[in-house]
Amino acid sequence: MKRYDIVIIGAGPAGLAAAVAAFDDGARSILVLERDREAGGILNQCIHNGFGLHTFKEELTGPEYADRFVRQAGERGIECRLNTMVMDIGAEPGAAPDAHPMKYVTAMSREDGLYQVAARAVILAMGCRERPRGALNIPGYRPAGIYSAGTAQRLVNMEGYLPGKKVVILGSGDIGLIMARRMTLEGAKVQVVAELMPYSGGLKRNIVQCLDDYGIPLKLSHTVVDIQGKERVEGVTIARVDENRRPVAGTEETYECDTLLLSVGLIPENELSAGLGVELSPVTSGPVVNESLETNVEGVFACGNVLHVHDLVDFVSEEAALAGKNAVAYVRRLEAAEGGAGQAARDEAEGGAGQAARDEAEGGAGQAARDEAEGGSDSVEDAVKSADNESAVVEISPRSGVRYTVPSHIRMSHMQEEQVVRFRVGDVYKNCFIRAYLNGRQIVSRKRPVMAPGEMEQLKLKKGQLLEYMEPGTDSYCLEIKVEEK
Amino acid sequence: MNKRQLICIGCPLGCQMEAEQNEGGEVVSVKGNTCPRGDAYARKELTCPTRIVTSTVRVEGGARHMVPVKTKEDVPKEKIFDCMEEIRRLAVTAPVAVGDVLLADVAGTGVALVATGNVAAG
Ligand SMILES: Cc1cc2nc3c(=O)[nH]c(=O)nc-3n(C[C@H](O)[C@H](O)[C@H](O)COP(=O)(O)OP(=O)(O)OC[C@H]3O[C@@H](n4cnc5c(N)ncnc54)[C@H](O)[C@@H]3O)c2cc1C
Ligand code: SF4
Numbered sequence: 001m002k003r004y005d006i007v008i009i010g011a012g013p014a015g016l017a018a019a020v021a022a023f024d025d026g027a028r029s030i031l032v033l034e035r036d037r038e039a040g041g042i043l044n045q046c047i048h049n050g051f052g053l054h055t056f057k058e059e060l061t062g063p064e065y066a067d068r069f070v071r072q073a074g075e076r077g078i079e080c081r082l083n084t085m086v087m088d089i090g091a092e093p094g095a096a097p098d099a100h101p102m103k104y105v106t107a108m109s110r111e112d113g114l115y116q117v118a119a120r121a122v123i124l125a126m127g128c129r130e131r132p133r134g135a136l137n138i139p140g141y142r143p144a145g146i147y148s149a150g151t152a153q154r155l156v157n158m159e160g161y162l163p164g165k166k167v168v169i170l171g172s173g174d175i176g177l178i179m180a181r182r183m184t185l186e187g188a189k190v191q192v193v194a195e196l197m198p199y200s201g202g203l204k205r206n207i208v209q210c211l212d213d214y215g216i217p218l219k220l221s222h223t224v225v226d227i228q229g230k231e232r233v234e235g236v237t238i239a240r241v242d243e244n245r246r247p248v249a250g251t252e253e254t255y256e257c258d259t260l261l262l263s264v265g266l267i268p269e270n271e272l273s274a275g276l277g278v279e280l281s282p283v284t285s286g287p288v289v290n291e292s293l294e295t296n297v298e299g300v301f302a303c304g305n306v307l308h309v310h311d312l313v314d315f316v317s318e319e320a321a322l323a324g325k326n327a328v329a330y331v332r333r334l335e336a337a338e339g340g341a342g343q344a345a346r347d348e349a350e351g352g353a354g355q356a357a358r359d360e361a362e363g364g365a366g367q368a369a370r371d372e373a374e375g376g377s378d379s380v381e382d383a384v385k386s387a388d389n390e391s392a393v394v395e396i397s398p399r400s401g402v403r404y405t406v407p408s409h410i411r412m413s414h415m416q417e418e419q420v421v422r423f424r425v426g427d428v429y430k431n432c433f434i435r436a437y438l439n440g441r442q443i444v445s446r447k448r449p450v451m452a453p454g455e456m457e458q459l460k461l462k463k464g465q466l467l468e469y470m471e472p473g474t475d476s477y478c479l480e481i482k483v484e485e486k
Numbered sequence: 487m488n489k490r491q492l493i494c495i496g497c498p499l500g501c502q503m504e505a506e507q508n509e510g511g512e513v514v515s516v517k518g519n520t521c522p523r524g525d526a527y528a529r530k531e532l533t534c535p536t537r538i539v540t541s542t543v544r545v546e547g548g549a550r551h552m553v554p555v556k557t558k559e560d561v562p563k564e565k566i567f568d569c570m571e572e573i574r575r576l577a578v579t580a581p582v583a584v585g586d587v588l589l590a591d592v593a594g595t596g597v598a599l600v601a602t603g604n605v606a607a608g
Contacts, residue, residue, distance in 0.1 A: 047554035047602065048540045061540055063554045063603035067584045157542055160552040185541060185570050204500035208493055209537065213563070449520070450499050 005029040005331045006324075007105050007119035009086045009272065012041020013313050014304025014320040015125035016069035021324030022123075023076045027331065030078050031117060033107055035085040039073070040066030041127055042305075043313065045150075045157045048178055050205070054314035065313060084109040089122060089276045089300075100334050103276075103299065120334060121299045121327040124273055124287065125320065128266040128305040130175075138227060145233035149175040149263035153182070162186050164259025168236040169193045170224050172200040172207070173454075174311060176263025181210035190214070191255040194222040194238045196245060199428050201265070201454040203311065225252060227260065236260050266309045276300065283404040284308040291410040291419055292326040293319065301327050308406050308422070311456060315422070389470040394438070394477040401425050401432075401483030403453075410479075412466070419461045421481065425451045429483055434459055437480040438469045451483070487514075490532060494524040503528050536560035539569045540602070543588060548580030549608030555588060556602050561595040568593035580607040 006022055008015045011034035019032050038044060043051070046062030053059055056068065073080060088106040095101030102118040130148040147155075147163055153175060155161045165188050169176045172195040180190045193211060198221050200207055211218050219238065225247050226237035240251035268286040270278070278295045279288045286307040287295040294301050303323035304316045394410040405423040429451045436444040436459060443465055451457060459481065470477065488507040493500050503518040505528045516528045530536075538560055542552040561569055569592045578588055582605045589599040 044603070047542060047556075049538050049556060059538070061554060061556055061602040064584055067604065157554065158550070158552060160542060160544060185539075185566070186574075204493060205495040208495050212493075213537070 010125035011039035017320035018324035021321035171263035399482040
């Protein structure tokens with residue numbers, strides 16, 4: 001079986017950025033596996049512009065943004081196997097759980113059939129898929145002409161096939177808005193975009209440039225209550241909803257159309273992660289990760305849309321680069337422990353039952369840590385600092401208005417000088433504050449003129465800031481992050 | 487005086503703005519913006535709104551049927567459908583690479599149409 005230091009699942013922007021960052025950090029044994037016939041992920045069908053303003057300081061289209069990363073990976077000679085579907089990820093059979101077991105990745109391709117590779121570290125970068133149309137809770141027929149917005153995008157932009165001429169769109173997420181414009185440009189008539197919530201889930205810029213530019217009405221607090229037609233969609237009835245999102249009788253309006261597009265949200269694609277025993281968050285449907293973007297399964301990292309749904313690809317790339325670097329650091333730690341050539345490494349090779357493993361369990365202050373300090377420059381610092389609050393763990397607790405955070409906890413021993421915490425809010429807030437409280441004491445307060453569920457927020461935490469509020473002898477902390485009016 | 491409502495797209499704040507135009511179409515005042523970017527956006531948007539047009543072009547003899555394209559720079563907003571008309575009629579032969587100029591001047595705008603994706607011959 002072929003062995004790699006790092007195997008990355010998915011060659012979308014996340015997988016590619018993780019691979020490039022891992023390479024630039026010194027890793028040479030990297031494999032990227034992608035089920036599609038080309039790398040680039042969902043960006044290949046997002047032909048509109050608006051990508052890369054943060055990363056490249058210019059406005060690129062999706063395929064151009066993807067192309068930059070495909071080139072970067074190519075220039076570095078990173079091995080990327082296309083048309084390869086990863087079927088399963090599992091721990092090395094029979095390995096003791098505390099022995100840093102290899103991960104076995106089972107993949108399938110037409111040329112090579114079913115095969116396995118072994119990896120020290122795995123980076124999950126499988127992206128997300130659209131919520132199924134079951135979300136549409138309407139009794140009756142399911143005539144042809146109902147598509148998810150992403151499927152329609154693929155048909156129009158990749159296959160050159162226009163799925164309909166008169167269109168109603170349910171959901172005002174970005175894909176729905178982008179498709180409203182795209183189908184209009186291709187000669188279709190988009191009658192209306194109906195949104196269940198009182199606000200749009202899409203970016204303002206998309207509302208202006210995709211709807212307003214073409215005079216397409218956006219009806220907030222509206223939903224589809226009836227679909228006409230047996231074989232093919234002939235019309236769609238929408239109605240206003242009350243505060244409890246129930247349709248209000250008497251507000252129905254019927255639009256003649258042959259196509260209904262659903263843009264009702266995205267959901268991280270985590271079947272593989274679940275099979276591996278990765279803990280998933282019920283809020284994001286993505287893995288629960290620590291400050292290093294590592295899941296509860298040691299050596300398994302996650303980034304991009306598989307972790308939580310992003311609206312800006314730039315942040316995907318940034319997050320993925322961090323996952324790539326952390327995977328390298330993880331591999332180095334293992335190597336240092338093994339390559340110390342002393343008793344520590346041998347003990348560890350024997351199943352982690354020796355002094356090294358015990359030392360490490362005690363907080364990395366023993367021989368293993370000293371060996372490590374000699375092996376890698378960044379870990380010297382780690383070993384020195386272990387006196388104070390290095391063993392502390394900070395659980396991040398999303399409160400009032402904050403739906404979730406990534407990461408969900410921070411191990412002080414692994415925290416960088418600055419830690420970015422990303423999150424989404426559950427409602428639209430104006431002139432509010434985002435505040436963080438460590439065991440009840442406010443440590444950060446940031447004013448935000450406006451926050452909306454459609455736009456990911458971030459808060460930067462400084463290590464010094466946290467340490468300042470920590471007390472000797474206390475190892476577990478709770479960091480509450482909340483939205484406050486004043 | 488002619489009053490116009492606009493939403494600034496400069497940042498997520500999305501300021502609601504009201505601009506006044508005189509008979510000559512000149513913008514005489516902009517209100518509601520939080521920063522100067524809003525003012526600049528409103529003046530440009532009311533006097534000469536422009537957009538990048540993105541679409542796809544048919545490819546012959548390629549591994550894929552379509553290649554994504556964009557106008558290399560902004561084109562006047564009222565020219566969008568003229569651009570689309572030309573783009574729809576166009577067909578190119580593979581291979582095509584990112585940055586290839588497919589039309590030197592789309593719909594008399596003076597702006598080139600370039601490929602934004604790669605299609606290998608196949
Ligand atoms: C329709 C749409 C419009 C968007 N518009 C914008 C925009 O205007 N501006 C912006 O900045 N961002 C936009 N985004 C967001 C941005 O494109 C995404 O955030 C980004 O593509 C996520 O990257 P990713 O690598 O995590 O996921 P993806 O791009 O989804 O890549 C995941 C890859 O993993 C592969 N994969 C999955 N499972 C397996 C498996 N089992 N084995 C092998 N391979 C596998 C998939 O084939 C895919 O290639 C948009 C997203 C969508 C969906
Ligand atoms: S006016 Fe300034 S603050 Fe307001 S939306 Fe535009 S760029 Fe943002």
